[in-house]
Amino acid sequence: MKVSLLIAMHNEAEYIERCLASVFAQDYPSDKLEILVLDGQSTDGSWGIVERLFEGRSNSFLLDNPGITQSAGWNLGIARSTGDIIGIVSAHSELAPDYVTKAVETLQRTGADLIGGPMRAVGVGNVAKAVSLATSTPFGVGGARFHYTQREEEVDTVYMGLCRRELYTCIGGFDEEMVRNQDDELSYRLLKYGGRIVCNPEIRSQYYNRSTFRSLCRQYFQYGFWKVRVLQRHPRQIRSRQFVPPAFVAALGCSALLAPFLDVGVILLALVGGAYIIVNILTSLWVGRRNPILLPLLPVTFATLHLSYGSGFLWGLLQWRGNQFQDSRQVAEHGHEPGLKID
Secondary structure: OOEEEEEEEOOOOOOHHHHHHHHHOOOOOHHHEEEEEEEOOOOOOHHHHHHHHHOOOOOEEEEEOOOOOHHHHHHHHHHHOOOOEEEEEEOOEEEOOOHHHHHHHHHHHHOOOEEEEOOOEEOOOHHHHHHHHHOOOHHHHOOOHHHOOOOOEEOOOOEEEEEEHHHHHHHOOOOOOOOOOHHHHHHHHHHHOOOOEEEOOOOOEEEEOOOOHHHHHHHHHHHHHHHHHHHHHOHHHOOHHHHHHHHHHHHHHHHHHHOOOOHHHHHHHHHHHHHHHHHHHHHHHHHOOOOHHHOOOHHHHHHHHHHHHHHHHHHHHHHOOOOOOOOOOOOOOOOOOOOOOOO
């Protein structure tokens, strides 16, 4: 089966060459592997790097993405690709040589509608290494099991999903309103129609995460902010765990505001803040036990993840309050109904 890999990039000069080198090294038959890079108006030389790497290579295409965002790029790639199977690849990732082979095998063997491997984060520099450790734990990222699962299992959403082309025909492409959490939204839409999503640890890749606390803060604030919009579209996918970070931030903020004026505020601040600090430190000691140099960074990393995501979620609640929308994305009229297997 022919596989099309779609890479949406914007100013990825630091990472795109390594990403493409790993794609070129796939053990999947080269005549059945198509590569499309969708460039969102890069200004850092990314276009030239890809142009050079694609020179003389068949089945490799560099396309301009005037929509800039990943969603717009992926939708453009879906429309322009010719593969029977379509896979999304992050420009920050490197794929194992058997990545495509294992992905296709998993898709065919499990009968799942969407499959992928775990998001194995790696970092260059101590801050980035602390981030990779923190985002590979349940305390760091909650119930997002594709970050840390060690066994093949069904999940709510998956990293760098790979599926048959018919999936996009049936449920539509990526929602271009979503600047972040586009894959979450598509996964929830699939689940709404009875689809199955499988994560298999044998589908191996590594992801270069953020290397500064500032960039990590911005990233997770956006994740929290756009998660609100995703849940507005798919309220049946709401889980209580998704409200833990915003509830923590709200409790911490309210108690801090009350503390100068009321004794109850002081008590609440001590309880909420103290409990979090204890759990954070104990978790950091456990996670960083084999890498002591990272121990001072881990509590700050966990706090950045939780406070940024929670604050973004609360800001999203304010931003999107009363701003509901009609769900215009329905199953296409190709004989498929919710709950039926997409062939």
